Amino acid sequence: MAMSPAEIESMIKAAIPDAQINIEDLRGDGDHYAAYVISATFKGKTRVQQHQMVYQALRGRMGNELHALALQTSVPTEA
Amino acid sequence: MDSHVAERIRQEIQSNDVVLFMKGTPVFPQCGFSAAVVQVLSHLGVKFNGIDVLQDPGLRQGVKDFSNWPTVPQLYVKGEFVGGCDIVREMFQSGELQGLLQEKGIQSQPAA
Secondary structure, rough: OOHHHHHHHHHHHOOHHHHHEEEEEEEOOOOEEEEEEEEEHHHOHHHHHHHHHHHHHHOOOEEEOOOOEEEEEEEEOOO | OOOHHHHHHHHHHHHHHEEEOOOOOOEEEEEEEHHHHHHHHHOOOOOOOOEHHOOOHHHHHHHHHOOOOOOHHHHEEEEEEEEEEHHHHHHHHHHHHHHHHHHHHEEOOOOO
């Protein structure tokens, strides 16, 4: 079962409320996405930790229903 | 998780400077994400030990539990988890990966 971009976005939002999220459906197949997530809560964390926060937000979907989510995380420039 | 699997992973990442848990082998990757990381490492001329998790279902799940990371490939340098395909690619593009390898004393011979 693939996930919709809205579903991915709302799961991330639920765990990281201040997140600015941009999701791209890379192949238009609802199965290969790229997500750009910007949040002040990433500040001071390593990339691995930042990605882990997003994966945690997706509660086990990543690597299962969600086959491919290319992830890029960053802190807001003004933070 | 199975403690034998954890022990095996620990041993692999401690006895090899650069370890890539991947799908398929460095010569025949079975997944585009694994292939991308192999390509980066090969481009940098880094010697690494590629471990095919498809050969062992226990290991395939084990590496995910071990690193608290939901996907394969996973790159370890000197026993430390560096990241998956996205992070490796991003670090390579920014030059951070090259810096990390240098800092850790890993030999690399970039292809001309």
